[in-house]
Amino acid sequence: MDDLFQKWKDKVPNYSKKFKDLFNSISAKGGAEGDKKISLGKHFSTNYELYIYAFFIGLYNNEHSPIPNEEKKINFSHHIRFWGNKSNRFDREDFSQIQEYIFTALIAKTDIDLIELDKGTISENEAVKELLLTLEAYTNGGLTLIKEKLEDNSNFFLQPTAFIDFMISEFSKK
């Protein structure tokens, strides 16, 4: 397991290029240019936070939506193993245990023959690839939901409770 989990953590998942603007507008990579985006809770302080959020939105709403082959995939060069690490982040807590919860969710949702994995007939690399595809598919689904929400109401995420509300309301709709 260590191998599988470790190998998976060494990866950088992709997202569809069509969400690049979404990342630019609601995550504040490298600090929020002094306009207190983070403290007001209106924005994510890093790209991977938005990525995680979108994944859970997709997961809770069962929006498994793989990135179509014709769409260009991009990423933000931040390995999963660093997600949520406290390191020197000011005024924040370590939440790296989230990596484990994402991983278990992916195991639950991915159609990998774990018996064959134990037998060694499927390699860890193949399994990790499948897990990543699941991660990308739910995230893609979550990002689509967020984008739709923004299209309906471009100011929705200006409220401090917006992301919480969205997570709870979307889930309760199901």
Added chain:
Amino acid sequence: MIIKKIEINNFLCYYGTDNIFEFADGLNIILGENGEGKTKFFEAIVWLFEGGSNFKSKVSAKALKEAERGSEFEVSVVMEVEQYDVIKTVKRSFVVEKEDDADDFLPSSPQIIGIIESKNGEREKVDGEKLLDTIFPPEIRKYSLFKGESELNIFDNRDALNHLVNSFSSAKHYEKYVSIGSYLKKKSEAAVDKEIKNNSNKKNEIELLKVGIKSLEKEVKNYKEQIEINEAQKIKTEKEIKDAEKFVENADTLKIINDRIDKINHDITREEGRIKENYTTFLFDESWILSNYESIHQEFSDKINKLQKDRRRLQKNFDIEEGKRRGKEELTEEFLNGSLPLPIGVPSKIHMEEMIKEKICKVCNRPAKEGSSAYKFMEKRLKEYLAKQKPKVEKKQIDRILFENNYTQKLLNLSTSHENSLSSLRNIEAEIKDRFQFNTERKEKIKLLKEELENEIEDREKVIGKSSVGEKKLISIVKNYTGWQRDITRINKKISELEQEKKSADQKLREKIDQKEAIDMESASSFLTATRKILRDVEIIFRETQEAKYDEFIQKLEEKSNSIFQEINIDDFTGTIKLQKKILMGQPQLNIELHERDGIYYNPNQSLVTSMHMAILFAISELASELKNESYPMLFDAPTSSFGETKTKEFLNLIYETKKQRIILFKNYVGKDKNGNQTVKNEFKNVKRHKAFWIKRHRPFDKVDLSTINTNVISNI
């Protein structure tokens, strides 16, 4: 050095060549009413020191009028000093030739000459400028001549501190080391960067980090500057408030209300601080994002439990199959007629090899041809023996197993560990509710506090309304007062926000620097990184030493200033002078503040401010004397116009006691007698001095005709 004599010839109102001031070593006072020639005296000294192109305007109108057409006369200022027992004279002059046209004249070029008179009376002509700089060095002159009270605050301009330090502190000698330190540090950093650029596969990462570091450094600097600007603004506004409070009659009530307002503001800030609304952050830091996770966990757990069962079943089946297979293999190894074979290794390896080689079975003494069953039997026995000798691991490897990995068990462990933390996931929803409720309560409390604040502010306006100034001004004070109070709250908030942001940027910067350092350490040679570390330390040592010298000087100046300040204001309230070094726009500046027990004293009267500035100037003069082993005269034109006569007397008596050469021009102590003529007041008798002069215009004169003006110098009054 002391000034022995000043001669002013045909210079502005000093007509003729009899205007001679012979000074004593100590306190010299020059009295004169307004317009009698005090400022012109000061200008004459400044012209002697600095020259200037507008010399033509210095010609005495009276001298010009009285000169014969075609004749010449000299305009000059002469200073005779004594330095280390040698008499030295500096003279700046030019010659005026009156032309035929009565109103015009032709001046020669001004010149400055110096004369040194040795003890045996020999006079030697020398370069005037050089001599001037020897007897009165320019850096000293800057702190020796002051005109009016306003010029006494020498720290009003931006490079005043640098100038002062460069003149009188040893900190200046460290500047060269600081430059070298900085140069070496940059070089060593460049060397490390270059090596990484050439050798490392992380050069792109490094480049990105460098850009990030640069941009964060800029950000931090920007925050720092903004904080400084806001702090300066705060001090200014606090002063405005204190100034306005002077007009308020019921000061005690105002203080009580202001204290209440402060408390309410404090409570509001505290309540605001308790509101934590960064809900997006809580999604992660407080695991709120996992609030709906239980069903996913269940799915995972079910999957793993099923997996485990499947795996066990498969293993069981496999084990049965494997057991059968092994049983079969063992069966084939059984001996004829079911008898037990001899132990492996009997006969020995050597004997077996010998029998195979000779193709004879020496156990039953029969030939065993190659290919015969006896020959094959012997070969098999030997192989078995050799196989037995190999390490056991090899034997194991040929065992068949069903599962190479055991991810199932590991996933099961993970599932169990998550099962144990399910209770905390179930609490998340309640936590979110509690947090929302807590924040709502805080907001309601803040609303109430703000209402209370409004009431207090209204009351305050009423109190300010009862003030001692006219109605029109009052409206403006009330309006501004409330505005200033709001400004202070706003500025405080802004400063606190900026500080938070700066702290955050600092953290990010440190993080990036650490990342870069880590790459440097693994990618560059240890020699280069070690050298860089040493040179960085060297740079810090140089810089901090210079700063320490700077601070030492300022501290010394502060101590001296305070000691003189106490003497000047003996028996009076003084407070303490605080000299504070601040870096503004990258340049060190010195702020002078007067402190009382509770902090900055905002409303000192002008006389206190003047004595504070004088104290600092005298302190500088003492420091200069210590440095140069020589003391220098100081010249003040009307420095204490805000002092009353008693204070002036005390101030002059104090200066008298210092026994240093000071020349002070005053309008005090000149009054009018019963006939309306100017006279020196009797009170002047009580003023201790080493020498006094009285300058006044020769009367009568024509108010609109400059050529009738002529100042007379009366010595030894």
